[in-house]
Amino acid sequence: MRRALLAAFLVVGCDTSSGPAAGKPVKVGYVLHGLNSFTQVIKKGAEQAGKDLGVEVEVTGPAGFVPTEAIAMFEGMVQKRKAGLVVVPQPGEVWVVPIRQAVQAGVPVVTANVTSLDSPASAWFGQDEYQSGVLLATELRKQLEAAGKKEGRVVVGMCAPGVRVLADRYAGFKKGMEGSRYEISEPFDVTPENTSNYSAWENLGGKYKEMAAAVGLCSVDIPNLAKLKSRSGATWVIAGYDLNVETLEAIKSGVAQVTVGQHPYLQGYLPVRALVEHLRDGKPLVKGWVDVGTEVVTRQNVDDLLLREKDEAKEKQWYADHVGKTFKDLASQARPFPKAR
Amino acid sequence: MNTFAARLRRFEEVGVLGALVALCVALTVVTDSFFSAVNLLQVARQASTTGIMAVGMVFVLTMGDVDLSVGSILTLVNILAAVALREGLPLPLAVLVGLAAGAACGFTNGGLSVLLRIPTIIVTLGTMSIYYGLALVISKATPISQFSKESLFFELGGKIPTSVLTMLAVGLAGWVLFHRTPFGRRVQAIGSNLQAARFSGIPIPRTRILVMTGMGAASAVAGILALAFLQSADPSTGPGLELFVIAAAIIGGTALSGGSGSILGAILGALIIAVIRNGLVLLEVSAYWSRVVTGAVIIAAVAVDYLIKRRSS
Numbered sequence: 019m020r021r022a023l024l025a026a027f028l029v030v031g032c033d034t035s036s037g038p039a040a041g042k043p044v045k046v047g048y049v050l051h052g053l054n055s056f057t058q059v060i061k062k063g064a065e066q067a068g069k070d071l072g073v074e075v076e077v078t079g080p081a082g083f084v085p086t087e088a089i090a091m092f093e094g095m096v097q098k099r100k101a102g103l104v105v106v107p108q109p110g111e112v113w114v115v116p117i118r119q120a121v122q123a124g125v126p127v128v129t130a131n132v133t134s135l136d137s138p139a140s141a142w143f144g145q146d147e148y149q150s151g152v153l154l155a156t157e158l159r160k161q162l163e164a165a166g167k168k169e170g171r172v173v174v175g176m177c178a179p180g181v182r183v184l185a186d187r188y189a190g191f192k193k194g195m196e197g198s199r200y201e202i203s204e205p206f207d208v209t210p211e212n213t214s215n216y217s218a219w220e221n222l223g224g225k226y227k228e229m230a231a232a233v234g235l236c237s238v239d240i241p242n243l244a245k246l247k248s249r250s251g252a253t254w255v256i257a258g259y260d261l262n263v264e265t266l267e268a269i270k271s272g273v274a275q276v277t278v279g280q281h282p283y284l285q286g287y288l289p290v291r292a293l294v295e296h297l298r299d300g301k302p303l304v305k306g307w308v309d310v311g312t313e314v315v316t317r318q319n320v321d322d323l324l325l326r327e328k329d330e331a332k333e334k335q336w337y338a339d340h341v342g343k344t345f346k347d348l349a350s351q352a353r354p355f356p357k358a359r
Numbered sequence: 360m361n362t363f364a365a366r367l368r369r370f371e372e373v374g375v376l377g378a379l380v381a382l383c384v385a386l387t388v389v390t391d392s393f394f395s396a397v398n399l400l401q402v403a404r405q406a407s408t409t410g411i412m413a414v415g416m417v418f419v420l421t422m423g424d425v426d427l428s429v430g431s432i433l434t435l436v437n438i439l440a441a442v443a444l445r446e447g448l449p450l451p452l453a454v455l456v457g458l459a460a461g462a463a464c465g466f467t468n469g470g471l472s473v474l475l476r477i478p479t480i481i482v483t484l485g486t487m488s489i490y491y492g493l494a495l496v497i498s499k500a501t502p503i504s505q506f507s508k509e510s511l512f513f514e515l516g517g518k519i520p521t522s523v524l525t526m527l528a529v530g531l532a533g534w535v536l537f538h539r540t541p542f543g544r545r546v547q548a549i550g551s552n553l554q555a556a557r558f559s560g561i562p563i564p565r566t567r568i569l570v571m572t573g574m575g576a577a578s579a580v581a582g583i584l585a586l587a588f589l590q591s592a593d594p595s596t597g598p599g600l601e602l603f604v605i606a607a608a609i610i611g612g613t614a615l616s617g618g619s620g621s622i623l624g625a626i627l628g629a630l631i632i633a634v635i636r637n638g639l640v641l642l643e644v645s646a647y648w649s650r651v652v653t654g655a656v657i658i659a660a661v662a663v664d665y666l667i668k669r670r671s672s
Contacts (some may be wrong), residue, residue: 053495053500053594054500054501054594054595055500055501055502055593057500058499058500058501081488081491081492081495082491082598176646179646179647179649179650180647204643204645204646205645205646206640206645206646206649207639207646207647207649207650210595211595211596211597211598211599211600212585212589212593212595212596212597213408213585213588213589213596213597213600214600214636215595216588216589217401217405217633217636218636218640220401220405221401221405221636221637221640221641222640224392224397224398224401224640225392225640225641225643238593238595241502241504241589241591242589245589245590262502263502263504263505264502264504264591
């Protein structure tokens with residue numbers, strides 16, 4: 019009985035063709051690279067796109083950011099004959115073959131957050147990590163100037179050495195700091211585990227008491243740096259990544275100075291919309307890179323961001339307006355992938 | 360002098376203590392900021408999470424078992440206690456919820472192992488995933504910090520951090536239990552020779568369940584201290600710690616094959632790991648080399664322990 023039901027489900031509920039299929043229910047799969055507060059926002063965006071467009075979106079991802087597990091989930095989605103797939107291929111290089119196999123099997127694939135230049139996926143919805151590092155450096159320099167710190171050491175922490183995204187952020191950050199009188203450290207391993215991360219920053223704060231700024235390249239860093247700074251009475255400037263409520267509150271209180279957001283909501287919403295517009299409405303699938311944009315948050319604009327991040331209804335409305343204004347026609351937004359640096 | 364040397368040789372943890380002292384002396388010589396009260400207290404505090412759990416792990420390893428779920432239990436307790444606080448439960452009750460959850464996780468590990476006759480390493484390989492998954496479900500994979508922090512609980516630490524004092528208290532309780540009670544002797548007997556322990560009437564299932572429950576409770580204590588210190592709970596608190604906990608116990612002289620263990624050694628092992636991490640920063644070792652150096656120093660520390668013990672015997 020169960021087998022019969024499953025067979026019926028596969029026959030009735032799944033679209034096996036890769037082309038436009040007007041009138042048929044479209045089911046989209048979304049494979050995240052892991053589960054944390056950042057990817058939960060991607061999930062929210064993807065599911066909202068499903069609701070707005072009236073399609074079913076199944077979002078999944080491994081708990082522990084293990085690429086092989088994510089690939090297995092992706093392959094499972096292909097077997098389940100999803101009409102189209104979105105994936106966060108972290109790291110991009112190891113995903114080239116699984117994505118190619120899915121495309122060859124007739125499943126259109128687009129990527130979000132990160133990609134590889136060799137990726138056979140049609141489109142990538144993400145930010146230029148290198149450029150985000152440059153932006154972070156540019157804003158940090160302003161903040162350092164404002165704090166009267168015209169020179170000194172800037173200590174950089176990297177929670178997962180070897181991850182391409184973080185290396186790109188660091189390279190961009192160094193580029194953005196070029197020509198200044200600040201001494202930029204090599205990245206220190208500050209580990210992704212929360213208690214170890216705090217300890218690592220504590221050790222760095224003890225070693226470089228005179229540092230001008232502490233820069234964390236992962237979302238776990240700013241909350242821990244803010245606590246450490248408050249407890250130790252340090253005066254260094256704090257800069258980093260992502261828009262956790264704790265991070266935004268640290269900026270609002272003046273303990274942290276700048277963070278860079280990557281619009282994870284859009285990384286969920288836009289690729290699903292691109293697939294649905296192709297599969298259901300018959301539009302050509304977006305090709306190339308759709309830059310979801312980068313948000314630089316300081317004390318000047320943090321109140322608006324806090325309102326948005328704390329209240330789901332406001333977040334939904336803000337993004338609905340933003341998508342309507344900025345991403346009306348996705349194809350026209352697409353441009354060639356940024357060149358390898 | 361000879362008497363002192365003879366006594367020192369009889370001191371079981373002489374090897375790991377020697378390795379720790381050697382590391383500290385080396386870092387004092389080559390860096391200018393290692394040997395300060397502030398830094399040493401920080402290192403002790405950083406060791407406390409691993410140290411508290413390593414005390415429980417000594418019992419587990421001595422019994423011939425391994426618990427891989429301790430990091431996930433810490434995560435789950437961390438999240439549960441924060442959710443309890445967010446939902447308005449009074450602090451003591453939230454702490455109690457956390458402790459009970461940790462003990463229940465440990466009880467489940469032990470119970471499943473006994474009931475299904477599966478080695479604990481296999482059971483905890485599964486529950487590691489279950490407990491972490493539950494933490495993700497409950498927290499929706501997002502940090503929890505929206506609760507009142509107006510309590511002394513969140514201002515842990517006077518001159519000596521509370522987590523260090525807790526580690527010492529847990530260590531002392533563990534030492535008494537391990538070396539001075541019939542329960543401790545039963546644990547060692549099970550690990551030394553399971554058949555002999557069975558024939559001599561030792562209640563093996565009950566002892567195993569009690570040890571695993573204690574391990575869960577120790578992980579819960581660490582999870583609650585992490586919540587108090589970081590003032591927020593996050594699913595990124597805990598994962599991966601199990602390897603450092605096991606490493607601390609083994610560095611401290613607890614045999615992976617079971618039968619013998621050292622509570623003091625486990626705490627010294629946790630301190631060695633924290634000193635290595637601190638030293639890597641003070642020596643400005645790059646992120647890419649730091650893991651290589653950490654592994655190499657851990658192996659060197661265990662080698663020093665073996666060498667000193669062999670000479671002593």
